[in-house]
Amino acid sequence: MKNIVLFGPPGAGKGTQADFLKDMYNLVHISTGDVFRFNIKNKTELGLLAKKYMDEGDLVPDEVTINMLKAEVEKNADANGFIFDGFPRTESQAEALDVFLAEKGEQINGMVALEVPEDALVTRLLERGKTSGRTDDTDESKIRNRFNEYNTKTAVLKDYFDAQDKYYGVNGLGSIKEITQRIAKVFDAL
Numbered sequence: 106m107k108n109i110v111l112f113g114p115p116g117a118g119k120g121t122q123a124d125f126l127k128d129m130y131n132l133v134h135i136s137t138g139d140v141f142r143f144n145i146k147n148k149t150e151l152g153l154l155a156k157k158y159m160d161e162g163d164l165v166p167d168e169v170t171i172n173m174l175k176a177e178v179e180k181n182a183d184a185n186g187f188i189f190d191g192f193p194r195t196e197s198q199a200e201a202l203d204v205f206l207a208e209k210g211e212q213i214n215g216m217v218a219l220e221v222p223e224d225a226l227v228t229r230l231l232e233r234g235k236t237s238g239r240t241d242d243t244d245e246s247k248i249r250n251r252f253n254e255y256n257t258k259t260a261v262l263k264d265y266f267d268a269q270d271k272y273y274g275v276n277g278l279g280s281i282k283e284i285t286q287r288i289a290k291v292f293d294a295l
């Protein structure tokens with residue numbers, strides 16, 4: 106299996122790129138943000154819980170997120186591999202993912218990180234907010250809080266994967282196609 110963490114701050118383009126890459130490499134794309142939004146739309150218990158956090162731009166608690174992620178992986182038992190988009194976002198999530206995959210005789214092959222400066226990200230998110238219908242994309246203070254969550258809890262995962270020699274940084278500025286090609290070079294080598 107090829108199991109890849111697609112990493113980067115909010116607005117880096119993870120979802121857009123994962124959409125192309127999943128077809129190119131026949132992988133299952135799991136976006137924890139998308140799963141939460143699906144649950145919110147369908148008014149499930151999980152959705153109601155997640156909404157409180159997402160609306161503020163806060164991370165959803167680890168235990169809830171980890172259990173949901175595991176369930177999504179289990180739903181795709183015959184997958185060729187996974188692109189994890191928006192997960193892990195904390196060190197506990199990364200550790201839980203490592204243990205969970207190891208139990209299956211699997212592992213993360215690499216973390217591919219889209220590197221984009223924060224100024225460009227705010228502009229992208231506000232632009233996306235005009236059409237995405239995402240309340241967390243329309244309010245600059247919520248966007249800032251998402252960056253704060255990213256910088257304080259998520260950015261450390263670079264070191265976590267680097268320590269395992271699994272961190273691959275990719276320049277996330279340019280056309281969508283150019284960026285896909287850059288990521289594909291890394292995927293091919295994993």
Ligand code: AMP
Nearest residue numbers: 137138158159163164165170191192194
């Ligand atoms: P995203 O679509 O990846 O930008 O995620 C949108 C929101 O969903 C985040 O701001 C969090 O509130 C929540 N979320 C998504 N993935 C996670 C995660 N791995 N851990 C905690 N919260 C998450």
